[in-house]
Amino acid sequence: MxxxxxxxxxxxxxxxxxxxxxxxxxxxxxxxxxxxxxxxxxxxxxxxxxxxxxxxxxxxxxxxxxxxSPYYIKREALQMQKAIILKEHARLESIVKLIDKTIKEEKGEIIMTNEEKFEGLDFSQNPYEDEAREKWGSQAVEESKQKLKKMGAKDTEQKFNSIYTELSKVRHMEVDSKEAQALIHEWYEYLNEIGEYTPKMFKELGDMYTEDERFKQNIDKFGEGLAEFMQQAMTVYYENHKK
Structure with missing residues (x-):
């Protein structure tokens, strides 16, 4: 094929x-x-x-x-994948039940306790932050958080959206084109206003855009295939600037 x-x-x-x-x-x-x-x-x-x-x-x-891996057995992998999906299905099902219960309360059919309103929900940890800590260490994340706080979340979000929008316009070009690399450089420079990114860390961040479905979905809102385009363009940027 x-x-x-x-x-x-x-x-x-x-x-x-x-x-x-x-x-x-x-x-x-x-x-x-x-x-x-x-x-x-x-x-x-x-x-x-x-x-x-x-x-x-x-x-x-x-x-x-x-x-x-020499120990890889496809049948075992499939069983493991199924087990993970079933576990996630059960988690989502419990959230759906909680939503249904909340709808009933909104209709006046039942009264929920405050504890019941949050059963099955856990937002005590930020999954993006956990992943960043694992990759680059707690100190780098804390420094980035402090800089973001000083810059203001609204201004930062607007800048992110602006860069994503501009990159979306060139996503059908070659990733090593002058236009794409100029915008990727702008992205690199802005990220370094927030934190401290080496070209290698920049590349690893780009890898997360396609390896992590959460990142991919958020970025692709600005244009289908944008996350993949950025990942490859950031890899090219790294290759051109690594020491």
Whole structure:
């Protein structure tokens, strides 16, 4: 199967399939004559596994390690994926029940205690912050939080939205184009007003845009495929500025 056919079949963009090939996650055979990628049935099955893991917010590096492990057994992986999804389903189901209960209270059918209004909800931790702490350490996160506080959340959000909007306009260009890299540089400079980002940290942040579905959904609100475009453009920026 050719790359465009697989993209249409799976819903994964050609650009993403190219990226998977570049990082060694999904490497089909290449025709020596015309250079076309040819995906075998085994490659297609591997892509299915990649997408299952991606739905569970596994990072691409983690997925590669799992699939390339000599101890990897597909049937066991599927059972594990199913168990995780069922657990998440149960969590969401409990939230739906809480919403239904709250609707009944709004209609005057029942009275909820204050404790009941928050059963099953846990916002004690910020998942984005936890991930940042794991990657770059608590000190860097605390410094960024203090700078954000001084700058003002509203101004920061407006700047973020402005840069995302401008990047969305060039997302169909090549990631190494002058226009794309100029905007990515602006993004890099602004992030360094908030925190302290080395080119490597900047690249790792870009990786999170596609590896973490939460980031991807938020960024893609400004244009379909923007998160993926930014991730690749930030990788190019890193390659051009690493020491």
């Amino acid at each position: 050719k790359i465009k056919e697989l993209a249409e079949l799976s819903g994964v963009s050609v650009r993403t399939l190219h990226h998977y090939d570049a990082i060694g996650l999904l490497t089909p055979e290449t025709d020596a004559v015309n250079g076309y990628r040819n995906y075998s049935d085994e490659d297609i099955s591997r892509l299915q596994q990649i997408l299952f893991f991606r739905q569970l917010n596994f990072k691409l590096g983690q997925i590669k390690d799992i699939l390339d």
